[in-house]
Amino acid sequence: MLGVEYQSTIDQKMVVRTGIYEMLDYYNQLISGRKKLIPNIMIVFYAGSSFWKAPQRLQEMMDKSKSMEKYYNDWKYFFVDIKEIDTTKIKNSQVRYLVEAVQGLYEGDYEGSKRINDENR
Incomplete structure (x- = not known):
């Protein structure tokens, strides 16, 4: 579990x-x-x-x-x-996009996070 x-x-x-x-x-x-x-x-x-x-x-x-x-x-x-996750090492694209979006939010890059989300719907 x-x-x-x-x-x-x-x-x-x-x-x-x-x-x-x-x-x-x-x-x-x-x-x-x-x-x-x-x-x-x-x-x-x-x-x-x-x-x-x-x-x-x-x-x-x-x-x-x-x-x-x-x-x-x-x-x-x-x-x-x-x-701290190095997203270049994440093979699954959906997981990589999710981690990049969360990282962007915490860096204050709301537009980048929204773009990543929109591109991967």
Whole structure:
């Protein structure tokens, strides 16, 4: 299962939110009768103007002692800053146009984003 979260603002609680989404999905799989869980992968796409400073692992939020660290559960999500994507490496043209349009919006190029959208309808 692939979970996708899009953020235009920084959420310091993102790792907990994505963890809740995943655990709820696992729980739903179990109550629906699954014997083995389908793994979840959470990806956070970010297109905000600030540098992302939120924890990407649950352990980054914990007040913990180093000696006990290996016993704490951890949770993580994969992070992609849309503004940093090199669109020349995207083979699928529709995905490339979408990423270029979002990048243009965050650079203030509304006309360019509209043109990309109009050209690819």
